[in-house]
Every structure is written in C-alpha cells, then in structure tokens.
Amino acid sequence: MxxxxxxxxxxxxxxxxxxxxxxxxxxxxxxxxxxxxxxxxxxxxxxxxxxxxxxxxxxxxxxxxxxxxxxxxxxxxxxxxxxxxxxxxxxxxxxxxxxxxxVMTATSVHEPPRPNTDATYRPLDSDSDWAQQIEVARAGEDVGYELPFVTARTAAQRRLVDAGHGAWWGAFEGDRLLASMGLFTASPGLARFQSVKTHPDARGRGLAGTLVHRVSRYGYDELGAHTLVMVADPDYLAIRIYRSVGFAETERQxxxxxxxxx
Missing domain, CATH: 3.40.630.30 (Gcn5-related N-acetyltransferase (GNAT))
Incomplete structure (x- = not known):
C-alpha cells in the first residue's frame, strides 16, 4: 500500500x-x-x-x-x-x-514574536528528566490516561532517543520541566515533531513557541532535515503558536x- x-x-x-x-x-x-x-x-x-x-x-x-x-x-x-x-x-x-x-510543515523557521528567554532549553538526558516527562504528559493533554499507558509510551519515546533517531527536548526552569517535545528523523530530509506539551501551570509564557523554534533549528542543523512535520488540532489555540514560527497547513489527516x- x-x-x-x-x-x-x-x-x-x-x-x-x-x-x-x-x-x-x-x-x-x-x-x-x-x-x-x-x-x-x-x-x-x-x-x-x-x-x-x-x-x-x-x-x-x-x-x-x-x-x-x-x-x-x-x-x-x-x-x-x-x-x-x-x-x-x-x-x-x-x-x-x-x-x-x-498537517503542518516548515522548510524554514523564525523566532516567535515574544520568545521566552528565561527558561533553559535542552534535550532530556537523565532519569529525572524522563520521570518529569511523564508528569508533564499526564498534566497536559494526556490527563485521564492511566499511568501504565503514559509510562509505556514515554519508554517508547526514550527508545527513539537511545536509538539515535533524534532527541526529546524540554524547557526547564531550574531543574523543573515545564514544556517538552520530540523531533525525530522519519526518512532522509524529513523529521516529525512528537507530543508538543506544556504543563498547565506554565502556559501563556511563550515556552512552546520558543521551544518549537529551538528544536526546529536542531532538526535542520543536526538531523539534516529539509522539511519538518507536525500535526495539530485546527481548532486548538496551539496551532497559532506553530504558525508564529513559520509552520503552514499543507495537508489534512x-x-x-x-x-x-x-
């Protein structure tokens, strides 16, 4: 097929x-x-x-x-x-x-209108970081999902990182993870965003837009991607964040x- x-x-x-x-x-x-x-x-x-x-x-x-x-x-x-x-x-x-x-794609990105310069943006790299990823996932759109499901999905996400397909990035305030997303190579020149989430306590601070921009640059510069892909609810406010850094709707799923x- x-x-x-x-x-x-x-x-x-x-x-x-x-x-x-x-x-x-x-x-x-x-x-x-x-x-x-x-x-x-x-x-x-x-x-x-x-x-x-x-x-x-x-x-x-x-x-x-x-x-x-x-x-x-x-x-x-x-x-x-x-x-x-x-x-x-x-x-x-x-x-x-x-x-x-x-279905939103970008071949280039720019900073959001109001970037957040207070947080630290880096890949998740410790057991503590990944434990917090489960917390952010459950506090965000995965609220209501059972812990075993979220834990298993997070373990699969970590396997993607460990296998060298990409990285899972976070926006941190001190050691606390406030927002996160993954970006992985799907095929040569093509990379896909995964699970863009912000903790409810940290929304409205420009973290997601700034993180999308930083992670996109990682995709172009380190993964060798020419096109980045993300999928979003067309009626959800977050879609405006993606548009603000250069993503445009090109398909539907x-x-x-x-x-x-x-």
Whole structure:
C-alpha cells in the first residue's frame, strides 16, 4: 500500500522506530504495538480509502475486532492529503468519533514574536528528566490516561532517543520541566515533531513557541532535515503558536475512533 499522507508516513516511521509492527494487507495496514496494547494509535488500521457507506464501516469494525480481539478501542486512519470530515460520515453513522487534523510543515523557521528567554532549553538526558516527562504528559493533554499507558509510551519515546533517531527536548526552569517535545528523523530530509506539551501551570509564557523554534533549528542543523512535520488540532489555540514560527497547513489527516467505555 502506497501511503500519500505525510502525517501517516511519519506516524508509521515513528512507530516502527520504537518497535511497532506494520503489516500491509493491500487495502489497509494493520499496525500493532505489542508492548502497549492500550495505545489506541499504536494499534490501529490505516485504510487506503474511506468506507463508502455504513455497512462497509461496520465491516471494517468487525475486521478490526478479529485482529485485535482483546482491544477495548476501535481506531482507523484514512490515507490521503486533502480529505474532509464528510469522508468519515460512514464511521460517524455507526457511532465512532471522527476527527480532522491539520498537517503542518516548515522548510524554514523564525523566532516567535515574544520568545521566552528565561527558561533553559535542552534535550532530556537523565532519569529525572524522563520521570518529569511523564508528569508533564499526564498534566497536559494526556490527563485521564492511566499511568501504565503514559509510562509505556514515554519508554517508547526514550527508545527513539537511545536509538539515535533524534532527541526529546524540554524547557526547564531550574531543574523543573515545564514544556517538552520530540523531533525525530522519519526518512532522509524529513523529521516529525512528537507530543508538543506544556504543563498547565506554565502556559501563556511563550515556552512552546520558543521551544518549537529551538528544536526546529536542531532538526535542520543536526538531523539534516529539509522539511519538518507536525500535526495539530485546527481548532486548538496551539496551532497559532506553530504558525508564529513559520509552520503552514499543507495537508489534512483523517481519523475515526471509538474510545473504550468509561
């Protein structure tokens, strides 16, 4: 299966780097992360085209259940670069949540309008730093996720660093981690941002924009990237931060999911 979506191509590269398994079935990919089966977007189907109607969507759900018999979630990506939320209507009709994300790219960056010069910006390099990464993840958008899930995902992120694919950076005040993000090589000349997060106590201080700029420079200068990729919620305020340093929306990513009950 040839993948057109820049977002999914880089997603899959990150998953493969950290130990996930990808099986090509022609019409779809089956993606598995054996060491973190509760990771919805590490255990999913990537479809070459969206379902044409609700019956086909139900068929995909049934096929998913045969491949992931113990899973409490149902997750589907749909390949493409310029889809719309209407393409996912058959999944919505059978009760799945559907989502469209902005795929943002940059071939050059500049400082944000109000850079934060008080914090220290550096890669995570100690057990203490990585322990704090779990705290920042759970305090931010991962709030509500169980600790074992966040811990397993953080361990996978650290494996990416240890394998030499890139680095996980943080904005520190003293020894305290306030914001963090990863940047890793997906293929020659292409690098992908991962999990841009700021602790709720530190938002509104320009940390994320400054860190995105610093990490982008690392991508160009040390990873040899020509194009940087990040995926963002088009309705979330953070997208303005990415635009402020030079990122622009170039594609869209389509996903459908049914979260575990409760």
């Amino acid at each position: 040839d993948i057109a979506s820049l977002a999914f191509r880089t997603d899959l590269a990150m998953l493969e780097h950290s130990g996930s398994e990808i099986e090509d079935r022609g019409t779809h990919l089956v993606v598995r992360t054996p060491d973190n089966p509760a990771y919805w977007w590490g255990n999913f189907f990537l479809l070459s085209t969206p379902p044409s109607d609700a019956d086909e969507a139900r068929s995909w759900v049934a096929t998913f259940e045969t491949q992931f018999p113990g899973a409490r979630h149902r997750t589907f990506g749909v390949d493409g670069q310029a889809g719309t939320i209407d393409d996912l209507a058959p999944f919505a009709e059978i009760g799945l949540d559907v989502d469209l994300s902005a 389509l996903q459908a999911e049914r979260k575990p009950a409760g």
